[in-house]
Amino acid sequence: MPSTSTRRQAAVILSAAGRKRKAANTAEVSESAGSPVFTCWLMKSEPESRFENGIDVKFGIEDLKALPNQTGCWDGVRNYQARNFMRQMKEGQQAFFYHSNCKEPGIAGVMTIVKEAYVDHTQFDKKDVHYDASSKPDNPKWSMVDVQFQRMMKRFLPLSELKKYHLQHRANGGPLKDMALFTRARLSVQPLTSEEFDFILSLEDKEPL
DNA sequence: GCCAACGTTGGC
DNA sequence: GCCAACGTTGGC
Structure with missing residues (x-):
């Protein structure tokens, strides 16, 4: 587990180049480096x-x-x-x-x-x-x-079941709404x-x- | 086996 | 640096 503490709410982070960009999701964001830490x-x-x-x-x-x-x-x-x-x-x-x-x-x-x-x-x-x-x-x-x-x-846990949750969460909110398995299939x-x-x-x- | 999605390659 | 052609992934 990471040694640095993490923030889960942050969606906008600062890249190394200093430009603002949107994080891929509401993933953890490191305090120091500013890149998402998975x-x-x-x-x-x-x-x-x-x-x-x-x-x-x-x-x-x-x-x-x-x-x-x-x-x-x-x-x-x-x-x-x-x-x-x-x-x-x-x-x-x-x-x-x-x-x-x-x-x-x-x-x-x-x-x-x-x-x-x-x-x-x-x-x-x-x-x-x-x-x-x-x-x-x-x-x-x-x-x-x-x-x-x-x-x-x-x-x-079959893909078909995960997909049902993904679709459900995409419609009504929930933890799997942006899951990479579906948004980045390959x-x-x-x-x-x-x-x-x-x-x-x-x-x-x-x-x- | 089909084929959609998408990453890679290479000509220009 | 664009983008068409090509190759691969992976669900169905």
């Missing part, structure tokens, strides 16, 4: 086999759980915004493990960030699906973090406000909508 995350991965250049890209929450120490590196992110969010992650923060591109998409469990961003070695590996010929070892483009399995959700690593995170956790104890 503390919770959602990370997507595919739990079902799919072959890319002859290589299976399947990696579901069960695969993470099966690794030594239930810990693995989140490699292969090749999108700048997703990468930048990973670079903001701090050790000890929590992230939802989201299952995408599968029969039942949704949130499967919770993991912990156990190592902050470092060079993703797969960008230099010609055999890797996510090899990037344009990235040079003296100036690597892509980063990854290490994540550790924390727990399964008490019940799987982003594979996304920030959640603590309000979004806590609300989603509260759904575990509710009946499916």
